[in-house]
Amino acid sequence: MGKRLLHAAAAAATVIGTVTFGVMAGGVIAGTAVAAEPVKVGSILSATGPASFLGEPEKRVLELYVDRINKAGGVDGRPVQLVLYDDGGAADKAASFTKRLIESDKVDVIVGGTTTAATMAAVPLVERGEVPFISLAGAVVIVEPVKKWVFKTPHTDRMAADKVMEDMKKRKLTKLALVSEDSGFGKSGRDEALKAAKESGIEVVADETYGAKDTDVTAQLTKIKNNPNAQAVLVFGLGQGPAVVTKNYRQLGINLPLYQSHGVASKEYIRLAGGAAEGVRLPAAGLVVASQLPDSDPQKKVVTEFTKVYEDNFKSEVSTFAGHAYDGLMIALDAVKRAGGTDKAKLRDAIEQTKGYVGTGGVVNMSAKDHMGLGLDAFHMVEIKQGDWTLVK
């Protein structure tokens, strides 16, 4: 019996990993029922599950702003109705909910897709169903190559990598050690960082990875420490991993400049890494450094106001992810106004023609070739000093 039991237990151990991640998903329908024909905004978000730290703020923001817009009279006199489903972080659920949004809820536009995986699962469906889709996920693949019906609001990992290379060149550093997480975000970031380094003439002398749930990265960092060529280190990851890396980095007494990606541009990172985060540099959106932006910055007004509304309503710190949802919703509704209705083809064209929209992520100028519309200036290089962000001049 002992042996059979062991086999069963081992099998159980292997399933456990998959079973435990994101089994919960449920549909939530929010919005207001009113007489005039509503503008139907569909959304799929990972409000629960492993990506809930992204999806939860996105959900709050969509609900809050749809409510505020309706109280202010809606869009061109039409109320906005939000149809929101939670995919629990599972791409297959994201696909089936997208199908439901298109076929049975008959939404006019979809704003959502918390993760790149969820977004890419929805892409073929919206392309076939011909519904405009504004994604809230990071990777470049969403808009490159350009897909007719797909747009996105967040900065790409490629932009983050380019920004870091730009800063390295300014500091005359030419040899980079790369540490990336084995998550979708980290893998895509690694690929883009390798490409960006090649194009800007920076040599990648080490290429290490770590697991998203690793509690110790000293082994990888010891290798980098003993690499005589490394001049700077770039970490690509989300959540607690980068904080673990930062702590281990200081523990080993490595003195090279440390860069993180935009994935950790939240106060949580500073809180977790504590004193170890001092001197770390990373590219961050204007929203993160709202109070430090000069008044001349076009984003100043938008980000200050959004931060205030968010923090007053939810009593928690604003995150860039929340900002992405805000931008997505605003771009969609602005396009509804310009298209003079919700005809899907006209709406799509209007989104593509978005010009000079000032959002939390930057100034958006879309075109037929660029379905994201953000330039490298949307990122600010910041350094952590005394537990707070400081703009690097």
Next chain:
Amino acid sequence: MFAEFLQYLLSGLTIGAIYALAGLGFSIIYNASHVINFAQGEFIMIGGMAAATLTASGVPLPLAILMGCGGAMLVGVLVAKFTVERARNASVVTLIIITIGASIFLRGVAELVWGKDFKRLEAFSGETPINVLGASMQPQSLWVIGCAAVLIVAIGVFFNRTLAGKAMLATSHNRLAAQLVGINVKRVVLISFALSAALGAIGGSVVAPITFSYTEMGIMLGLKGFTAAVLGGLGNGPGAVAGGLIVGIAEALGAGYISSAYKDAVAFVIILLVLLFMPSGLFGKRGTERV
């Protein structure tokens, strides 16, 4: 070269000590009830979360650890009482699946109570790295290794020197005979859950300053603990401890010398090899059943 090796060894020892505690928890419960308790990782999580949140709200650290420990023991007893005991006559596989259910439930409750974000617990004695022959370690690593060592010795004494411990050992050897000589077998099962929960919770609170605490911190630690228990031979206490240290060190060496991409795979490759070639583990009894 030597400093590099020592660095990997120290990293491996630290994390291995926690795997060892988790593995020991698996073994204790397995001995008493033949159940493999996949909620073991959640006990670790409860300890870590309680310590982090309570100290953040002003409770002194030792008291916070004790409260977390008490809470985890209570949860452990409840799990035993309301799931394992009730399904006593179900097959072992069913019982295992019940514990998986319990672990998902506990994680859900923890998410409601403590939220989804990561909590930080200050290191017990600062964060100035200690230099050991060219390698460096966090002072907290010493706490982790020290606590694990003390607990492991304490458990050994408990099983070999006290009546309650001996009663538990007797139950693991022959449940029926133990019952016949007047041992309350049901209570033994409850005690085993409480004990494992306490081990897990203390482990969780000493490791929290290194790993941070969050509601899913127990998943990987629990699975690695299971690997440790299987490697050492299920039900064999010292085996589980050795298994934990071996898994921890193998992971660190693997990440250092082979590739960090396969770090987690190391543990699962070990478990596959054990199942294929020595199903009773390194130190387990040969798997023959007496008739």
